[in-house]
Amino acid sequence: MFKIVEKCTLAPGVHQYEVEAPLVAKGARPGNFVVVRTSETGERIPLTIAGHNRETGTITLVVQEVGKSTMEMGMLEVGDYFKDVAGPLGQATRIEKVGTVVAVAGGIGVAPVLPQIRAHKAIGNHVISIVGARTRDLLVLRDEVEKFSDEVIWATDDGSLGYHGFVSGALEELIGSGQKIDEVIAIGPVRMMQAVADVTRKHNIPTTVSLNAIMVDGTGMCGCCRVTVDGEVKFSCVDGPEFDGHKVDFDELVSRQGFFRDKEQIARERFEADRGGCKCHAK
Amino acid sequence: MSRKIVDRTEMPKQSPEARRTNFSEVALGLDPELARREAERCIQCKTRPCTTGCPVEVDIPEFVALIAEGKYDEAAAKIKEKNSLPAICGRVCPQESQCESLCTLGRKYEPVAIGALERFAADWASKRAVEKREACAGDVDSDLQCGCEQKVCELDSRGCAPTSDSAASAARVAVIGTGPAGLTCAADLALKGYKVDMFESLHDTGGVLRYGIPEFRLPKSIVDEEVEYVRSLGVRIFTNVVVGLTLDLREMLESGQYQAAFIATGAGLPYFLGIPGENLNGVYSANEFLTRVNLMKAYMFPQYDTPVNIGSKVAVVGAGNVAMDSARTSLRLGAEEVKIVYRRSRAEMPARLEEIENAEEEGVEMMLLANPVRIISDGCGKVSGMECIRMELGEPDASGRRRPVPVEGSEFILDVDTVIVAVGQGPNPLLTERTKGLELNRKGNIEVRDECGATSIPGVWAGGDIVTGAATVISAMGAGKRAARGIDEWIRSRF
Numbered sequence: 001m002f003k004i005v006e007k008c009t010l011a012p013g014v015h016q017y018e019v020e021a022p023l024v025a026k027g028a029r030p031g032n033f034v035v036v037r038t039s040e041t042g043e044r045i046p047l048t049i050a051g052h053n054r055e056t057g058t059i060t061l062v063v064q065e066v067g068k069s070t071m072e073m074g075m076l077e078v079g080d081y082f083k084d085v086a087g088p089l090g091q092a093t094r095i096e097k098v099g100t101v102v103a104v105a106g107g108i109g110v111a112p113v114l115p116q117i118r119a120h121k122a123i124g125n126h127v128i129s130i131v132g133a134r135t136r137d138l139l140v141l142r143d144e145v146e147k148f149s150d151e152v153i154w155a156t157d158d159g160s161l162g163y164h165g166f167v168s169g170a171l172e173e174l175i176g177s178g179q180k181i182d183e184v185i186a187i188g189p190v191r192m193m194q195a196v197a198d199v200t201r202k203h204n205i206p207t208t209v210s211l212n213a214i215m216v217d218g219t220g221m222c223g224c225c226r227v228t229v230d231g232e233v234k235f236s237c238v239d240g241p242e243f244d245g246h247k248v249d250f251d252e253l254v255s256r257q258g259f260f261r262d263k264e265q266i267a268r269e270r271f272e273a274d275r276g277g278c279k280c281h282a283k
Numbered sequence: 284m285s286r287k288i289v290d291r292t293e294m295p296k297q298s299p300e301a302r303r304t305n306f307s308e309v310a311l312g313l314d315p316e317l318a319r320r321e322a323e324r325c326i327q328c329k330t331r332p333c334t335t336g337c338p339v340e341v342d343i344p345e346f347v348a349l350i351a352e353g354k355y356d357e358a359a360a361k362i363k364e365k366n367s368l369p370a371i372c373g374r375v376c377p378q379e380s381q382c383e384s385l386c387t388l389g390r391k392y393e394p395v396a397i398g399a400l401e402r403f404a405a406d407w408a409s410k411r412a413v414e415k416r417e418a419c420a421g422d423v424d425s426d427l428q429c430g431c432e433q434k435v436c437e438l439d440s441r442g443c444a445p446t447s448d449s450a451a452s453a454a455r456v457a458v459i460g461t462g463p464a465g466l467t468c469a470a471d472l473a474l475k476g477y478k479v480d481m482f483e484s485l486h487d488t489g490g491v492l493r494y495g496i497p498e499f500r501l502p503k504s505i506v507d508e509e510v511e512y513v514r515s516l517g518v519r520i521f522t523n524v525v526v527g528l529t530l531d532l533r534e535m536l537e538s539g540q541y542q543a544a545f546i547a548t549g550a551g552l553p554y555f556l557g558i559p560g561e562n563l564n565g566v567y568s569a570n571e572f573l574t575r576v577n578l579m580k581a582y583m584f585p586q587y588d589t590p591v592n593i594g595s596k597v598a599v600v601g602a603g604n605v606a607m608d609s610a611r612t613s614l615r616l617g618a619e620e621v622k623i624v625y626r627r628s629r630a631e632m633p634a635r636l637e638e639i640e641n642a643e644e645e646g647v648e649m650m651l652l653a654n655p656v657r658i659i660s661d662g663c664g665k666v667s668g669m670e671c672i673r674m675e676l677g678e679p680d681a682s683g684r685r686r687p688v689p690v691e692g693s694e695f696i697l698d699v700d701t702v703i704v705a706v707g708q709g710p711n712p713l714l715t716e717r718t719k720g721l722e723l724n725r726k727g728n729i730e731v732r733d734e735c736g737a738t739s740i741p742g743v744w745a746g747g748d749i750v751t752g753a754a755t756v757i758s759a760m761g762a763g764k765r766a767a768r769g770i771d772e773w774i775r776s777r778f
Binding site for chain 2: 220255264267
């Protein structure tokens with residue numbers, strides 16, 4: 001059992017937790033993830049580690065409520081427990097001194113991008129962050145992003161803050177302005193990462209993306225998370241989750257992510273009905 | 284010869300019609316009367332060939348004689364002297380190619396049903412232990428209840444109470460993996476007096492017994508009971524610990540926390556076919572399919588959250604026990620047609636005969652001498668068919684089996700919407716690649732230096748599928764047993 005020692009709600013349906021998991025905290029590096037289970041009947045859900053503290057033995061997790069399992073997580077409060085937390089899993093991010101790194105994040109992709117921003121800054125790279133969301137209120141962890149980036153470009157789909165449009169557009173504009181960029185990292189929804197990779201491909205800028213394929217065990221045992229990278233089959237959980245964004249078959253990934261959509265909907269509807277309607281944001 | 288000796292007692296089973304719609308255990312076990320009748324068939328021959336066929340050296344004639352005398356508890360205790368997981372072995376061991384294949388009676392008649400008798404004795408003892416526990420649980424005094432739990436433990440381990448000696452009790456051993464090899468090794472070490480900690484990467488124990496073998500062949504309550512027994516010997520089990528990532532094996536040893544370790548991480552890396560279309564929705568590795576259903580209990584969705592999609596027409600590629608399990612699970616999930624697609628002929632099928640028969644009785648079709656060439660998409664990323672090619676058998680290959688050769692121009696399309704790939708598993712590299720100095724073979728299996736499983740790292744043993752490649756539960760248990768012996772000797776010689 002893994003105790004929640006802190007919780008804050010960053011935006012409607014987006015929660016940040018500090019969870020006691022000393023062994024995970026000890027070994028965690030940027031890019032790693034954990035597999036989390038909420039209850040005895042729960043799914044195994046992969047979540048990228050958004051931060052870790054070796055002194056307190058805690059890790060930071062950010063969860064967006066999208067299906068039954070994440071809604072159930074949303075109901076956990078300080079003092080409650082995650083039933084299982086296993087990790088740190090996956091390959092760590094390769095952090096090298098390259099010059100200027102642009103970190104592009106969409107939605108809650110900003111949470112997993114934070115440890116990378118920090119690591120790039122620590123090693124001496126100039127870090128420009130481009131963070132986008134649908135609207136201003138959904139831009140989370142703004143202070144942290146400001147703190148660890150040299151420059152920040154905010155983007156909103158509705159123009160309520162910063163660049164009016166997608167992060168890929170903001171990146172295109174940045175490149176167009178003549179900014180020299182040595183490396184791009186992109187974390188967020190698949191189509192966003194694909195759009196970013198399409199932009200950087202034209203300019204030949206190395207780009208790493210972090211894939212959120214469906215997983216079961218997260219340790220290479222089942223192959224559910226297989227993705228095609230440069231024509232080869234890779235397992236996101238052990239070979240990734242980060243890959244060369246110019247070589248990932250994003251369309252296949254999107255298709256595979258949708259395989260259980262009907263079942264996910266059944267689970268979510270049942271869950272909401274059991275609670276007498278959607279009360280996830282009642283608190 | 285009397286009729287009594289000639290007729291082997293067959294274990295009652297659920298009818299094929301009934302069982303293909305449920306996940307309850309197929310084979311129902313012997314009752315005391317049937318068990319005694321079968322045990323009396325044993326002629327107690329002097330040569331005892333059956334015992335040499337048992338990888339964990341169970342005293343078979345002795346326990347069979349005890350059943351014949353009606354001493355069922357004693358029979359169970361006799362088995363447990365050598366085998367810590369008898370209820371599991373009684374169900375999933377390939378007795379027909381081990382103990383029973385050597386039975387003296389089998390030369391002229393049918394061999395004694397040793398597996399069925401082992402299962403009977405184990406189930407008998409475990410039922411009695413549960414009854415005792417429940418009888419005490421009714422008691423209001425909680426201290427008394429604790430006292431009783433203690434007694435149950437003593438009863439379980441009768442005849443093999445932990446011995447205490449200083450070398451053993453001072454040493455702590457790490458066992459990595461809670462599958463059959465790990466559980467056996469841990470139990471044997473605990474019985475020798477060692478402190479044992481087990482580490483499991485998943486959230487639950489049992490390894491392949493839990494995620495691989497379906498409920499209808501090995502009920503998970505049985506796995507729970509056997510794991511509980513190992514815990515009752517003082518073994519601590521830590522789940523959610525991926526040794527290699529969460530902990531580093533060399534650090535665990537070098538820090539002095541553990542004096543020795545046993546690696547039993549199994550064959551946890553699914554092989555795929557490497558043909559076009561394999562990433563389409565509707566294609567599963569058998570590992571994924573079975574893990575969803577068995578470990579995550581997707582067959583009880585939505586009571587359990589993990590989903591599994593099954594189409595109406597399923598092809599399972601491969602013909603081992605895992606393939607049979609996948610095919611029979613597909614039927615139970617509601618598939619209408621399930622085919623095993625295998626490139627060789629019936630004679631080469633690696634599955635146990637009993638499992639092939641069970642599958643066929645339930646309606647699984649065998650499509651032999653056929654090999655998948657590509658999986659076809661419906662245009663929306665989902666499987667709509669599988670192109671296969673006919674095969675014929677040529678000259679024997681390295682494995683001694685006749686090599687399947689494609690028949691040119693014989694391609695055909697199989698109308699399926701789900702494909703389960705059950706063509707074997709390799710060694711999972713998470714631990715092995717991150718443990719410096721651990722020698723591996725070309726396939727990535729751990730190299731061992733003696734029959735006890737000593738590895739290239741002093742103080743580290745390995746056994747089970749991580750050494751041999753995917754094999755049987757009982758051979759993994761045998762490796763666990765031998766490793767416990769090796770570890771014991773090594774620690775005694777050093778500490």
